[in-house]
Amino acid sequence: MARIGSAEAEMEAVKLAAQLMAAAARTAPKARGLDSIQTLVLTGEDLEALAVAMEARSADKGSKVSFFGRDADNVRQASAVLLVGVRNDPRRAQRPLDCGACGFEGCIEFFRQEKREGEDFRGPICAFQLIDLGVALGSAARTAADMNIDNRMMYSIGTAARKMGLLDSDLILGIPLSATGKNPFFDRPIKMAERSKPDQ
Numbered sequence: 001m002a003r004i005g006s007a008e009a010e011m012e013a014v015k016l017a018a019q020l021m022a023a024a025a026r027t028a029p030k031a032r033g034l035d036s037i038q039t040l041v042l043t044g045e046d047l048e049a050l051a052v053a054m055e056a057r058s059a060d061k062g063s064k065v066s067f068f069g070r071d072a073d074n075v076r077q078a079s080a081v082l083l084v085g086v087r088n089d090p091r092r093a094q095r096p097l098d099c100g101a102c103g104f105e106g107c108i109e110f111f112r113q114e115k116r117e118g119e120d121f122r123g124p125i126c127a128f129q130l131i132d133l134g135v136a137l138g139s140a141a142r143t144a145a146d147m148n149i150d151n152r153m154m155y156s157i158g159t160a161a162r163k164m165g166l167l168d169s170d171l172i173l174g175i176p177l178s179a180t181g182k183n184p185f186f187d188r189p190i191k192m193a194e195r196s197k198p199d200q
């Protein structure tokens, strides 16, 4: 009789959930039917490399942020991390929406802009692609919740993943995943070294 212990069963469940979340992000509705969403599942030693990169980002950003170290510890507690990013591709320039939400007069003016690297991400980005990213993230998180896998969306993961070049996306968020008795991504202790920083 084959037996699967709880640790192995739960690890495999998290990996399966991560893959189904990636599928949910892929099949989530996209504005104008154009898909610029990218995903990647990280497990094993890639998680430690990601956590180290997050701590490096924390040092880069200095006193402006205070949660990267705590999020890095969460990545070390996770069994997998799903990255979801969006690459800002031109959106049907021949039939522009010209909505103006990006702050430019219309799509053609937006397309003429040179992409600029910010501290964490690259912009400008069409508002509809940001909506696509949000819908994809929501679909992925709902899938995790449907399968009772603990999760949380993290900006800090995305900035480190982008610095590592894990996805060719202009903006990335990460979702750590875990199956334990207590969701490690909420009610998190504040690190002593981070108590005095401004945005706890």
Ligand code: SF4
Pocket: 091, 096, 097, 098, 099, 100, 101, 102, 103, 104, 105, 106, 107, 108, 110, 125, 126, 127, 128
């Ligand atoms: S946000 Fe900008 S680029 Fe996107 S549809 Fe509106 S005007 Fe066009």
